[in-house]
Amino acid sequence: MGQLEQVDADRLRAWLPEVRSAETTAALMIAVAYDRGIGTAELASWYGRSEEWIVETIEALDSPGFASTVARLEGVDIEAVADESNLAPATVRGWFDALDGEPVAEAADVVRRYAEGSVEPVRTGSPSTVYHLDRGALTERGWSIDDEDLFEKASEADLDLPEYGRFLVEPGESILEAAERGGRSWPYACRGGACSNCAVTVVEGDVAMPGQSVLSDEQIREANARLSCVGVPITDEVKLVTGVGDTDAFADLRLPSPADDAGASD
Template identity: 85%
Template sequence: MGRLDEVDADRIRAWLPEVRSAEATAALMIAVAYDRGIGTAELASWYDRPEEWVEETVDALDSPRFVSTVARLEGVDVEAVAAESNLAPDTVRDWFDDLADRPVADAADVVRRYAEGAVEPVRTGTASTVYHLDRDAAEERGWSVTDDDLFAKAAEADLGLPEYGRFLVEPGESILEAAERGGRSWPYACRGGACSNCAVVVVEGDVAMPGQSILSDEQIRESNARLSCVGVPITDEVKIVTGIGDTEAFADLRLPSPSDTAETSD
């Protein structure tokens, strides 16, 4: 019986031909040898590494963090990827670790792309379901964005479009694009992440925002605000509260909308 608890040694072997860096290759070989009963002191001697490094590497690989550990060893700059997508680094690590459910070749291809310097936005290859609730509709019923059961209450209430509903966001689509494709008319102005007209609050799931340049770190991290015009779901389901761009907290960031301009022209 092997000594690894979380990760099957056969899966580690399947990753060996897929990695490119000497660091990742050594780490995977060490994990396989450790599973066969070789001690960490002997492995440290074989691979000319500190025993502490061997122990920490085996622990990291023998965990739910397996794929993100391989990504780090391959040279993926998680901090840069997170900054590009306006996500927390732990969210990006979680995204890499979710690749464990994919075939090894597919997961390794994603890791390789980021390891080769493609600091591009985090994106999924599958569709996501977005549930939306209008802020005004919630407040009229005395609900708060911070209520743990907010969307459960919305589902039980007599609410329909445009206040409440759901739609599918296809890979490569923004939330706003998918909403419009589904016949919804949501506020927007620039459509490029430079104003707050289309802002939403993410209640559940997570959304990357490649290209946004207006929201502060506090609005993103503490309020969980996102811009739907550049927002791309990175989880299978996302629950958002819409109409946030109309609040005072975002007043200084709004721009005149196309509808406002049209009314002025008339």
């Protein structure tokens, strides 16, 4: 029986040929040696580290979701990735921790890309299901965006496209692109994260926005606003309210849409 309590030492060994940093290699080897019964004081002597560092490293790796520790040791700046994707650092750490459920080679490839400077959302190639509800339909029925059972109400009501529906977002697609592929006509203008025409509110799940440049931290963190033109789901399911770009809160960020221009030329 090994000394590690939450992680399989064989899983740690499987990461050894995949990592590039000497620091990561040492950390993994220390955890494996500890599992075999080597004491922390002896490991500190072997590796020329303080016993405190040895203990902290073992504790960080002795977790079912230790991939964020491996990512950090490999040089991934989790705070920078969170900033680039307009997400909380805790969400990004959760991304990396979830990689522990993936094959080691695939998980290591994701870590490697981030260590090399990628800012794309952490995904391993699986689609996400997006449920959408129109703000006008919500208001008309007297519902609130804060209702815990909002989407249960919508699914039980006599609602259909374009007011309510769902679709898949494939890897590499934005939410707007997937909506259009599914025959939906959502508002947009710039298609590059520089206006609020395509804004939505995330009710459940999470969406990264690499490249957005107009929403404030308050709009993102407190109002859960996202831009669907650059929004990429990073959870298996996302529930969102559409049409919020027309509200007063986003008035200063809207741009003339292509549909407005087409109507003016008729």
